Amino acid sequence: MSSDDKVSVLAPLGNGLDKLIAASPIASVISNPRLPDNPIIACNRAFCELTGYDASYVIGRNCRFLSGPGTEPWLSETIRRGVEEHRPVLVEILNYKKDGTPFRNAVLVAPIYDDRDSLLYFLGSQVEIPDDSPGPSSTRRIRAAELVKGLSERQRQVLKLAADGLLNKQIAGVLGVSEKTVKMHRAILMERLGTPTSADMVRVAVEAGL
Template identity: 75%
Template sequence: MQTELSARSNRRLVRLVTESPIASVISDPRLPDNPIIACNQAFCDLTGYLAAQVVGRNCWFLSGPATEPWLSEEIRRGVRAHTPVLVEILNYKRSGQPFRNAVLVAPIYDEEDQLLYFLGSQVEIDAGAATPSSMRRIRAAEMVKALSPRQGQVLKRVAQGLLNKQIAADLGLAEKTVKMHRAILMERLALRTTADLIRLAVEAGL
């Protein structure tokens, strides 16, 4: 039964990545060096690497000579504390070309509140754009402000990596009600996957 539940969780998490239009990966902190276990085509298109060259490696393989060490450490702190973190860092594509990358790393938990995986997503930032971080965060905050208080509570817990059952227990709701709120959130925010929902919540500062 436990194996069946694990298999379902793995399939759900792979869909979380593959169905997102945002470059995304899933890593497994239970394995040595927290390796990537799945990535989507958007990530391959962004970085120039094939999936076979990505899976099994730690996400730090995108770092290079000018990658900011203080931002790398900020990501490491988030991973150690199991908290979502969003930074804009210089990374390198397979060709060696540097690019400014808005990186989100967020924990995903199982039904027993144990850390299961980390979700990582990347958005390339146009070097010529004016204050891209501020504009993106302002837009996300405005979208979140338009939500009802209960939807905001659900969204915050989704960003923390909690599953429907955990959110329901935390808020004193039925799991069916949480699923309804998540569906409404996806529709109102015009998002396709939970990965996109998590990213927007973190950008909004939740």
């Protein structure tokens, strides 16, 4: 598949996870930790446009192909540990595009679980930080914190559990509410946070330090 495709998937993903990144304007991938070396199994058009790589190259590879001479090994290790410990990680790391152009990359990696609390996939998203921007990552974090602060306690609970990788049914069980109620809260959250997809909603939660 070419980078013109909205989302490219190596194999069908359960629970509609392919839709998790398809409509996102943020460069995003989904990887499968149950396969050797946690390869990417889906990527959206925004990822291909950001990195310059076609989906045919991206699918089946670990995200390490974005690393280069200046990539900070300690930040790569932070991502590796987050994956190993199944927890969300947000770092700003130097990566490289296909043509060799380096760029400062705000990378989010977050786990996604099934109904039995087994790890299914990892969601990864990338935002390029412009060189001439004075601390855009701080700006994003401040904006995210302000957005989250305006939510109700229940909405923050739903957002935190979603950011931890829980699915609607699991969130309902933790909070003692119906799955329908969780879906309602998620819809409200996406509207209030201005996020077009669940993946973008999760990124706001992590940027806010939730």
